[in-house]
Amino acid sequence: MIAIINGKRRKLDVHPMKRLLDVLREDCGLTGTKEGCGEGECGACTVLVDGVAVDSCLVPAAQADGCAIVTIEGVARARSGRALQDAFVKLGGAQCGICTPGMIVAALPLKAGASLDEIKTALAGNLCRCTGYLSIFRSVQAGLRPSREALRPTRKTRVKGKRANAR
Amino acid sequence: MGRAVGANVRRKDGDAKVTGAAKYIDDISFPGMIFGATIRSTIPHGEIAARHVKLPGGFVVADYHDIPGKNYVALIDPDQPCLAEHIVRHVAEPILLVGHADRPRLIGLEQQVSFEYLERAPIYDPEASDTCFKRISIDKGDLDRGFAEADVVFEGEYRTGHQEQLYIETNGVIAVPGDEQMTVYGSLQCPYYVHKALVVLLGLPPGRVRVVQTETGGGFGGKEEYPSMLACHAAILARKAGRPVKMIYDRVEDLLATTKRHPSIIRHRTGVTRGGRITAMDVEVVMDGGAYATLSAVVLSRGVIHASGPYRCDHIRIRGRAMLTHTPPNGAFRGFGAPQTQFGIEAHMDRLADEIGIDPVKLRELNALKPGDTTATGQTLGKDASALPVLREAVRRSGFREKRRKWRGTTRGIGLSLFFHGSGFTGGGEVKLASKASLELTARGARILVASTEIGQGTRTMHAQIVADALGVPFDDIDVHEVDTDFVPDSGPTVASRTCTIVGKLLERCARDMRKRLGRLSPADYFKKHGSFTVTSQYEPPPNLLWDDEGYKGDAYGSYAWGCNVVELEVDPATFEVRPINVTAVAEIGKAIHPMMAEGQIEGGTAQGLGYALIEEVVMRDGRMANAQLTNYIIPTPLDAAPMKVVMLERPYAYGPFGAKGVGEMPIDGPAPAVINALRHCGYDVRSIPATPERLMNAPRQKAEGKRQKAG
Structure with a gap:
């Protein structure tokens, strides 16, 4: 298969039915994409194929032939990607971190100023067991609006103080 | 003082996790590494009559004959074999191990490897079981006298189901064999548990076994004891193959074979005055332990200690037992027995309030534990x-x-729960553990050496904050050594809400001792002049902390964290689906070392508790989990996330680091009863969880079968 992976043209000699997830992890050494369930339920293996978020555990290599693929390792190539990554660190969107690459990649196609409902819908196929999702929503909201104000980490959490809530 | 503690500093592991650079177990490989798989029993109980193994060359096969040491997973009781010899007690019990260099060759081995069994009758009902792993009794005051003082005696039975931890990273390890030694890397919570199990299994001296934790994608108790089993398997294969062996479970195997939360039956008989004062509490707790003892005795212990809830009562009797059934062993899961028993008491309290015609808040106010109680x-x-x-x-x-007033008679309901959670090991547990922590002076600050694992909750960051402030250096100048038993002392397991309050306190002491030795020098100046040194501290119980394990009396925990949840929800009267619309979670945790991460624990634990209450159902059919996949074992998704208001209160614990208590487990104690009480407010009388639409549809619409009788 030939694909543009994180901006680089790659020619790979793989079985056409090999899962894209395994092609990325084993043949390209891009282990940032994770496997959580292997059946398209958890979204840990989310990558962008031609700009669309897909579960790479369900995509055979042949189907990604000729496509542009973005994995977590390529997210930082765009400023918006770096802002999302930074927000996930600063606002607690990443805890154990295993769902984080998929979450960030799934949020990448969102437009700046996306509503909470749009964010929830974009992330609907991604499971997290640590956070209860609220800090992930806050991270995505802030990451999509990368002003200095939005990324101040102490803004939202104060002990026994009123705080804004995702709703 | 206090520049790092109380501030939301940047978490140490954050950048590696958001860039994909963090290395989890399946991201690692070794030269010559092969892959391992486990062949498991397909019946719940019986004798292995014959083994048929027809594998071509290239496969490595191992069974119990290949174990050089003792064939059990060393933990508490030596009852669980690492590989079954003649008897199997549950579906998915490991019997045989197979290794191959080509991973796909390990799929679908059922054709080539099979067993014949002489089946025995399985037992699935813990109350019908004749094998008890552990019985615990708690007696306080004089129960008869308590009931004699009551105007009303009220009973109820409450049931909870299994719950799967469902860390998104499945269990996995790599065993690397050496000359008379073994190293195991893995996704795990308790490196020294794994170390102990390997020493017993391999018959090696402790110094020849090494355990290294890799970045761990969630644990929630599910990686407390099970990794010991998996590490033993990989080590057996690695020893036989003479090559490194990687074993990673797929989701189905992880769900079928690994531990879950104990299902429970909780019965209450309570004496209360007309005015609402509780005079007697008689509680029975039955836990389904599954097929082997694992941690059931300790889960039961925490369960019974929390079974009477955060309430004051002079006359209490609690009887608990953990029973054997022929299902995969149940084990540790966040909360560890307390979510089950506090579901029982908190659901019972609202029914009791209804019974005597008193407001549920008022009933709790009248009986809540206060300082000095x-x-x-x-x-x-x-x-x-x-x-x-x-x-x-x-x-x-x-x-x-x-x-509560406005929504009565509508499809909306609001309910609350009041709960508490002891921090650290129960009773004399911490004294027996005798945990150690070390701190090493470095050229710019200090390096933390502990066995406490980072599993998402923020261990590395929180410990570094404590050390930074106690040592008086910037947070960034504190490093954390990777968890490797060749380098870090045994700080005990990363469980029981003890990582901050117990191990954090040890580190605080190390840092203060180091500070003293530095005199007026900065760490950098001292290092330049005299070189490095290491300070170690070992657990000592706070003064006057006494526990009698025979009588189950005394100071069960050094401190308790306290919580109250209010759940607002809406029931769809056509489909009986329940949607939480708002949650208020108040937690008193002593001191929030890192408020954002503490809040993350509360939000995450509460969400897990809502899943436990409403949608997470393990369906057991003939002793086998029938829904062992994420398609039909469902957990909350982003679309299920209810808005949440988290409020943290701080009443410092005198012997915690900067006043901190435990925070990790408590948030999962409260959501389930608050949900059930909100459903009761809507008119649904549900007494078991999960409250699935099917269960709700069949629930009585008016209240209480509880018996009402005049005491005396």
């Missing part, structure tokens, strides 16, 4: 006992009373 085990609470403050805060913040 004694718990069921007779522990006198210090001035940080916070049941009333959390209750009042939650009621006020949520507008509980007004919504």
Whole structure:
């Protein structure tokens, strides 16, 4: 298969039915994409194929032939990607971190100023067991609006103080 | 003082996790590494009559004959074999191990490897089981006298189901064999548990076994004891193959074979005066342990100690037992017995309030434990006992009373739960553990050496904050050594809400000792002049902390954290689906070392608790999990996330680091009863969880079968 992976043209000699997830992890050494369930339920293996978020555990290599693929390792190539990554660190969107690459990649196609409902819908196929999702929503909201104000980490959490809530 | 503690510093592991650079176990490989798989029993109980193994060359096969040491997973009781010899006690019990260099060759081995069994009758009902792993009794005061003082005696039975931890990273390890030695890398919570199991299994001296934790994608108790089993398997194969062996479970195997939360049956008989004062509590707790003892005795212990809830009562009897059934062993899961028993008491409290015609808040206010009161085990609470403050805060913040009035008779309901959670090991547990922590001087600050694992909760960051402030250096100058038993001392397991309050305290002491030795020099100057040194501290119980394990009396925990949840929800009267629409979670945790991460624990634990209450159902059919996949074992998704208001209160614990208590487990104690009480407010009488639409549809629409009788 030939694909543009994180901006680089790659020619790979793989079985056409090999899962894209395994092609990325084993043949390209891009282990940032994770496997959580292997059946398209958890979204840990989310990558962008031609700009669309897909579960790479369900995509055979042949189907990604000729496509542009973005994995977590390529997210930082765009400023918006770096802002999302930074927000996930600063606002607690990443805890154990295993769902984080998929979450960030799934949020990448969102437009700046996306509503909470749009964010929830974009992330609907991604499971997290640590956070209860609220800090992930806050991270995505802030990451999509990368002003200095939005990324101040102490803004939202104060002990026994009123705080804004995702709703 | 206090520049790092209390601030939301940047978490140490954050950048590696958001860039994909963090290395989890399946991201690692070794030269010559092969892959391992486990062949498991397909029946719940019986004798292995014959083994048929027809594998071509290239496969490595191992069974119990290949174990050089003892064939059990060393933990508490030596009852669980690492590989079954003649008897199997549950579906998915490991019997045989197979290794191959080509991973796909390990799929679908059922054709080539099979067993014949002489089946025996399985037992699935814990109350019908004749094998008891552990019985615990708690007695306080004189129960008869308590019931004689009551105007009303009220009973109820409550049931909870299994729950799967469902860390998104499945269990996995790599065993690397050496000359008379073994190293295991893995996704795990308790490196020294794994170390102990390997020493017993391999018959090697402790110094020849090494365990290294890799970045761990969630644990929630699910990686407390099970990794010992998996590490043993990989080590057996690695020893036989003479090559490194990687074993990673797929989701189905992880769900079928690994531990879950104990299902329970909780029965209450309570004496109460007309005015609402509780005079007697008689509680029975039955836990389904599954096929082997694992941690059931300790889960039961925490369960019974919390079974009478955060309430004051002079006359209490609690009887608990953990029973054997022929299902995969149940084990550790966040909360560890307390979510089950506090579901029982908190669902019972609302029914009791209905019975005597009193407001549920009022009933709790009248009976909540206050400073100076004694718990069921007779522990006198210090001035940080916070049941009333959390209750009042939650009621006020949520507008509980007004919504309760306004929504009556609608499809909306609001309910609350009041709960507490002991920090650290129970009773004399911490003294027996005798945990150690070390701190090493470096060229710019200090390096933390502990066996406490980072599993998402923020261990590395929180420990570094404590050390930074106690040593008086910037947070960034504190490093954390990777968890590797060749380098870090045994700080005990990363469980029981003990990582901050117990191990954090040890580190605080190390840092203060180091500070003293540095004199007026900065770490950098001292290092330049005299070189490095290491300070170690070992657990010592706070003064006057006494526990009698025979009588189950005394100070069960050094401190308790306190919580109150209010859940607002909406029931679809056509489909019986329940949607939480708002949650208020108030938690008193002593001191929030990193407020954002503490809040993350509360939000995450509460969400897990809502899943436990409403949708997470393990369906057991003939001893086998019938829904062992994420398609039909469902957990909350982003679309299920209810808005949440988290409020943290701080009443410092005198012997915690900077006043901190435990925070990790408590958040999962409260959501389930608050949900059930909100459903009761809507008119649904549900007494078991999960409250699935099917269960709700069949629930009685008016209240209470509980018996009402005049005492005396």
